Amino acid sequence: MSTEPVTMMVEAIRLDFELGAGTAQSRFLLGLADGELRGQRCPVCRKVYMPPRGSCPTDGVPTEEEVLLPDHGIVTTFCVVNLQFHPAAPPAPYVCAQVLLDGADTPLFGLVAGVPADEVRMGMKVKAEWKPREEWTTNLMNIKWFQPTGEPDAAYETYQEHV
Amino acid sequence: MAIPDHDALVAHHVLEFPGGYKRSLGPVIGRFLTELRDGKLVGVKLADGRVLVPPAEYDPQTSEATTGEYVPVGPGGVVTAWTWVPQPKRHHVLQWPFAWALVRLDGADTAMLHAVDAGDESKMATGMRVTARFREERVGHITDLESFVPEPS
Amino acid sequence: MRDIAVVGFAQSKHVESDTHHNEVEMLMPVIADVVKQSGIGAKEIGFTCSGSCDYLIGAPFSFVQALDAVGAWPPISESHVEMDAAWALYEAWVALQHGDIESALVYGFGKTSTGDLGEILNLQLDPYTVAPLGLDHLSYGGLQARAYLDTTGRSERDLAEVAARSAHDARDNPNAVRRGEVTADDVLGEPPVRSPLRPFDCAPITDGAAAVVLAAGDLARRVCSRPAWIRGIDHRIEAHQLGVRDLATSMSTALAGDTAGVASGAVDVAELHAQFSHEELILREALGLGDEVRVNPSGGALGANPVMATGLIRIGEVAHRIHDGSATRGVAHASSGPCLQQNLVCVLEGTD
Numbered sequence: 001m002s003t004e005p006v007t008m009m010v011e012a013i014r015l016d017f018e019l020g021a022g023t024a025q026s027r028f029l030l031g032l033a034d035g036e037l038r039g040q041r042c043p044v045c046r047k048v049y050m051p052p053r054g055s056c057p058t059d060g061v062p063t064e065e066e067v068l069l070p071d072h073g074i075v076t077t078f079c080v081v082n083l084q085f086h087p088a089a090p091p092a093p094y095v096c097a098q099v100l101l102d103g104a105d106t107p108l109f110g111l112v113a114g115v116p117a118d119e120v121r122m123g124m125k126v127k128a129e130w131k132p133r134e135e136w137t138t139n140l141m142n143i144k145w146f147q148p149t150g151e152p153d154a155a156y157e158t159y160q161e162h163v
Numbered sequence: 164m165a166i167p168d169h170d171a172l173v174a175h176h177v178l179e180f181p182g183g184y185k186r187s188l189g190p191v192i193g194r195f196l197t198e199l200r201d202g203k204l205v206g207v208k209l210a211d212g213r214v215l216v217p218p219a220e221y222d223p224q225t226s227e228a229t230t231g232e233y234v235p236v237g238p239g240g241v242v243t244a245w246t247w248v249p250q251p252k253r254h255h256v257l258q259w260p261f262a263w264a265l266v267r268l269d270g271a272d273t274a275m276l277h278a279v280d281a282g283d284e285s286k287m288a289t290g291m292r293v294t295a296r297f298r299e300e301r302v303g304h305i306t307d308l309e310s311f312v313p314e315p316s
Numbered sequence: 317m318r319d320i321a322v323v324g325f326a327q328s329k330h331v332e333s334d335t336h337h338n339e340v341e342m343l344m345p346v347i348a349d350v351v352k353q354s355g356i357g358a359k360e361i362g363f364t365c366s367g368s369c370d371y372l373i374g375a376p377f378s379f380v381q382a383l384d385a386v387g388a389w390p391p392i393s394e395s396h397v398e399m400d401a402a403w404a405l406y407e408a409w410v411a412l413q414h415g416d417i418e419s420a421l422v423y424g425f426g427k428t429s430t431g432d433l434g435e436i437l438n439l440q441l442d443p444y445t446v447a448p449l450g451l452d453h454l455s456y457g458g459l460q461a462r463a464y465l466d467t468t469g470r471s472e473r474d475l476a477e478v479a480a481r482s483a484h485d486a487r488d489n490p491n492a493v494r495r496g497e498v499t500a501d502d503v504l505g506e507p508p509v510r511s512p513l514r515p516f517d518c519a520p521i522t523d524g525a526a527a528v529v530l531a532a533g534d535l536a537r538r539v540c541s542r543p544a545w546i547r548g549i550d551h552r553i554e555a556h557q558l559g560v561r562d563l564a565t566s567m568s569t570a571l572a573g574d575t576a577g578v579a580s581g582a583v584d585v586a587e588l589h590a591q592f593s594h595e596e597l598i599l600r601e602a603l604g605l606g607d608e609v610r611v612n613p614s615g616g617a618l619g620a621n622p623v624m625a626t627g628l629i630r631i632g633e634v635a636h637r638i639h640d641g642s643a644t645r646g647v648a649h650a651s652s653g654p655c656l657q658q659n660l661v662c663v664l665e666g667t668d
Contacts, residue, residue, distance in 0.1 A: 006197040006303030010183040011448055013439070017374045017431040019176040022338025023164055026172040053384055054341045060358065060387020062344055064164045138172060171335040178374035192444045215560070217445045223555035244466070244563060246458025247511040252434060254450035263455045263510075265463075265559050274559030276446050276459075284511065289466045305445045 024054030027066065029138035035130065039104055041065040050104035051140075071128035071143070073101035073108075074154045076163050080117045093117045099126060099146050100162050107162060108140075114147030122163075123153035191220045194233060200303040204237040204295060206271045213272040238295040239314055240268035247284040257310060262287045266311055278310040286313055320412050321536040321543030322664065323419075323529050324354035325632035325639075330493050330524035330620040333429035339368075339378060339525075343385035343425055346525045351421065354529035355539035358387060361529070362417025364394045365408045367401030367424040368624045371436045382425065393417070400424060401526065402589075402627030402650030402660050408530055409549055418535045424625035425525035433521065433623065441654060442556060453591075453654070454518060458510030460563040460655040461594040465512060467564035470597065472512045476503035478593035479516040479618060486615025493620045494520045516618070517593040524622030526629045544635035544664045547645075548576030551660035553653070563655055569602035572661040573647070578603055581665070584643040585610050587630035589651040591617045598656065599649060613637070627651060631662050638666035 021029060024040060028051050031038035039048045040063035042056035048067050049056070056063050078097035081089070095117050098107035112120050114129070126146035136142045188196060191207065195218050198205045207218035207229045216236050221228060245264040251257060256278050264287075265274035280296070281287050293311035301307035326349035328342060351358050364386060368379045375381075379396050388394065395411075397403045401424020408420035434452030441447040461475065477500045486495035494516075503516040536543040552568035552575075554561055573579075586609055590596035600611060612618075614633045617626050627650025634646035645665045652658040 002200075005193055006188065006200055007193050008185055008187055009196070009304060009444065009448075010185050011443065012180070012183045014177065014179040015371070015374055015431055015435055015439075017176040017178070018173050019373060019375075019430055020335040020338065020427075021172040021174070022341050023166050023171070023336055024341065025338065026166060026170055027164070029172055030170060054338065055344055055384045056387070057384040058387055058389035060344065060347065060385055062164075062341075066164075166336060168335070173335055176374055178371075186443060188444065196444075217557075219557070223557065223560045243559075244459045244463040246455055246462055246513075247508065248455065249507070249509075252432075252450060252452060254435060254438065255452075256449040263451060263459060265459060267559070273557070276451065276558055277449065289462065305448050 022054060024052045024063070028052050032140060032142050033136050033138045035133070035136065035142070037069045037071055037101060039067045039069050041067050047105035048103060049106050050101055050108055067103065069101045069103050071101070072126065072149065073099050073104065074159055075112060075120065075122060075124045075126055076100050076107050076159050077122055078112060078120050080120070095120050097146065100159055105162065110143060111145035112147065113145040121153060123156060123159065125149045125151040125154065189220065191218050191229070194218065196303040196305070199305070199307045200301045202297045202301065203235060204268060205233045206236045206268070208232040208234060214270060215273050216268055216271040216275050234270060236270040237268035239292055240266045240271070242279065242287070242289055242291050242293055243267050243274045244289060245279065245287050247287060256306060261310065264293070264311065266293055277308060280310040280312050318413055318415065319533045319536070319545055320409055320530050321540065321545045322631065322635035323531045323536050323540040323543055324350045325526070325528050325636050326350035326353060327491050327526040327625070327629055327632065328524040329491050330522045330622055332493055332521055332523070334427065334523040339373070339382050339425055339427060340384045342427070342523065343382055343423065343525045346527050347385050347421070347423060350527040350529050354419070354531070356419050356529060356531065356535070361419050361421045362393065363408055363411045363420040364392055365396065365404040365420065365422050367397045367399055367404035367628065368426060369398055371439065372426050372428055372623065373430045386421070399652050400624050400627035400650050402631055403551065403652070405528060405530070405628060405631060406549060406551060406660060409546060412530060412532050418532045420530045421527065422530065422628065423525065423527035424628045426622045426624035427523040428521050428621070428623045429523050454510045454513065456558065456654045457518065457592045458513050459558065461512050461517070461592060463563035464594045464598055472504060473500055474597065475512065475517050475593040476500035476514070478596050479503045482612060482615050482618040483516065485613055486619035489614045489619055491620060492615045493522050495615060495619060513592060519591040519617045519621035522620050522622045524620060524625060526622070526625040526632055528628060528632050528635070540639070542639055542641065542666045544638035544666055546662060547665045548663040549661070550575035551658065553658040556657065558655055561655070564598070566598050566602040566656045566659060569599055569649065569656065569659040569661065572659050573603045576661040576663045578647050578661060578663055581645050583609050583645060583647050585613060585634060585637055585646040586649070587612055587614060587616065587633045587646070588649045589617055589627045589630050591621060593618065595656060603647060603649070603661070605647070627660065631664070634664050638664055
């Protein structure tokens with residue numbers, strides 16, 4: 001046994017939860033299992049939230065109107081990750097981005113692939129690349145990444161309020 | 164919007180510090196746990212001579228710094244309050260029915276919280292005497308004191 | 317001191333477990349209700365303060381997400397306490413004393429069904445000598461109940477009578493989770509969970525939310541026909557370690573009650589944040605409430621315990637009875653920490 005004074009203690013800390021997604025997020029996740037992207041529209045400001053939150057954070061009211069959104073949109077901003085900071089992350093360099101689906105007022109977070117990292121641009125038009133249908137679950141990871149459609153970039157003025 | 168029960172998704176979520184959460188003990192708790200590793204219980208003297216167990220850096224009533232003078236206490240003591248646990252929870256220090264108790268060790272003026280492995284609820288009573296049972300292998304952790312047990316009469 | 321009153325109070329219809337609504341969805345109708353009741357426009361409210369505990373659902377900053385229920389745009393003046401919303405109300409009351417705002421929205425919420433409340437509350441205990449043993453809230457409740465019975469000579473039947481009365485009173489509370497015709501014999505007939513405490517002696521696991529609107533002087537008089545004026549409010553805390561305290565009494569409650577002025581008038585009604593039956597008896601004694609005082613007509617925390625909102629609800633329930641004229645002067649109490657470590661007392665009064 002050591003004769004050095006005890007100076008540290010290590011304590012295992014663990015809490016387990018059964019976390020409910022709630023109504024809006026359950027509808028969103030169930031939609032993903034069917035390949036649907038379900039947003040919600042605020043009855044006051046008419047903005048379409050993606051992902052849906054069940055509420056409009058600026059008006060504080062329920063957002064019950066569901067809006068089906070297409071799986072394509074534009075990159076409003078992006079980040080090139082050059083550090084392999086986590087083994088589960090894609091091989092660096094990789095690009096993560098905010099993607100504003102056509103018809104949405106808030107962007108979705110996703111990866112951008114199918115284009116060299118240094119060619120990704122704000123305003124770039126992209127479309128979701130899905131996993132094979134038989135692998136779909138109630139999870140946004142059904143979308144592997146977004147890749148460029150080849151169409152001309154969206155003009156900055158058309159998305160500048162969403163940056 | 165109302166959804167049917169089966170559409171209300173629930174996921175198992177774990178909040179954890181893998182490998183544990185490390186804390187530095189400082190000189191006062193450090194001294195208490197070092198003595199515990201050696202199979203001994205100590206308290207710290209307050210300015211008015213009373214003995215605080217477990218030791219702390221400050222007098223809980225006057226907020227003055229404690230004196231830094233440690234004195235041996237126990238291993239026997241008196242149960243000042245207790246409760247019986249018929250079905251222990253997964254993190255409880257003992258995994259069979261046991262009592263929690265506040266034990267005022269001999270020589271101490273305050274009580275410390277620990278378990279009493281009494282075997283049966285009928286063996287527990289406020290005012291009963293208990294004695295510390297130490298683990299064979301000790302590392303400097305409060306569980307080096309495995310529990311208290313009723314003092315043989 | 318400015319005169320500040322409760323001019324609105326709303327709470328959810330609490331349930332044991334709500335898997336259909338996340339925290340925001342649970343809060344939205346409660347906040348909409350209280351703001352409407354107050355007669356003050358949502359964008360007119362001067363300060364917003366909430367009380368909640370991220371550990372209840374294991375989501376850091378869940379209290380920030382909860383602001384989605386408030387509609388915080390244009391940006392609002394806002395604060396949060398990681399404790400019962402009764403303390404959020406205290407902070408709002410202090411903010412109102414400064415004089416540059418006239419109203420405040422206070423809300424609290426908790427989904428205690430999501431995790432294991434005993435394991436979560438264990439983490440508030442001394443991390444070196446107590447928490448690693450796994451002590452949970454039912455266990456330290458049992459310790460305090462034993463200390464109380466040993467010191468006062470009261471019996472387990474006295475505890476059971478509190479439990480039975482609360483269940484009976486909760487029948488008139490549509491928002492309560494546990495209600496029914498239960499006798500002391502029924503309570504005593506169940507095996508203890510942590511002797512001397514039986515299941516009915518312990519507050520039920522509950523998901524729910526509550527909200528209050530405070531208004532100052534003239535605004536309160538304009539929007540509310542019978543404001544519930546806060547005549548005194550104070551909170552005190554005791555030492556953390558259970559073994560250095562006298563668990564059979566609540567010195568901090570007595571001191572907070574004195575400072576808040578409980579004894580300076582008749583008490584028509586008291587709502588006490590007692591999560592165990594023995595706590596009600598300890599708190600009655602600490603506040604000097606005689607047998608004639610109606611305690612916890614709502615059923616109290618034993619009827620519904622949406623942790624982090626329960627204390628705020630006590631204030632709301634007293635205010636509500638002043639608003640509807642069934643009481644003139646009342647005492648509300650809220651508690652935090654193990655074995656009544658920290659206590660808040662609020663004296664409310666309506667004027668005719």
